[in-house]
Amino acid sequence: VLHSPSKGTVEPEPDGLVLVGKEDDIKKSQRITAKVNGREVVVFYHEGRFYALDSRCYHEGGPLHLGEIEDIDGQPCIICPWHKYTITLETGEGLYQGINPLEPSPTPRWQSKGEKQRIHKVTVKNKNVYVSPPDLSVSFDSDYFAEKYKNGGDLAM
Ligand code: FES
Numbered sequence: 604v605l606h607s608p609s610k611g612t613v614e615p616e617p618d619g620l621v622l623v624g625k626e627d628d629i630k631k632s633q634r635i636t637a638k639v640n641g642r643e644v645v646v647f648y649h650e651g652r653f654y655a656l657d658s659r660c661y662h663e664g665g666p667l668h669l670g671e672i673e674d675i676d677g678q679p680c681i682i683c684p685w686h687k688y689t690i691t692l693e694t695g696e697g698l699y700q701g702i703n704p705l706e707p708s709p710t711p712r713w714q715s716k717g718e719k720q721r722i723h724k725v726t727v728k729n730k731n732v733y734v735s736p737p738d739l740s741v742s743f744d745s746d747y748f749a750e751k752y753k754n755g756g757d758l759a760m
Pocket residue numbers: 660661662663664665683684685686687688
């Protein structure tokens with residue numbers, strides 16, 4: 604007689620992927636927070652796609668999981684609730700509105716400060732959503748806050 608594995612047993616993924624939730628649940632809630640190798644990560648489901656980022660804003664550690672998503676120049680962005688920094692969901696770029704004073708009638712335009720917020724790879728497999736462990740050989744500004752809040756209790760405001 605074969606014994607089925609006891610309930611609640613989580614099979615470790617060979618590639619180190621971390622299970623963050625069920626596809627259907629995240630599609631419903633549109634966002635979820637999880638711990639991935641000790642760091643706080645937020646997974647968003649937005650217009651048919653999953654995105655994962657460090658949940659602590661690269662500026663001063665604000666809670667991105669409580670921010671609003673806005674479309675800016677065709678890119679979905681999370682707006683940090685603390686000081687309204689704008690971060691692209693796909694690349695983790697910090698955006699700002701810049702003005703070229705040399706233009707005849709200077710108009711603010713969105714520009715990139717570069718990749719500031721660490722993003723994470725999301726994999727959907729068998730109706731489950733996984734996040735890949737971060738590649739720490741490359742660093743991002745948000746790492747400072749990810750480290751600071753690492754293994755801390757629940758996500759606070
Ligand atoms: Fe996010 Fe300042 S902490 S904008």
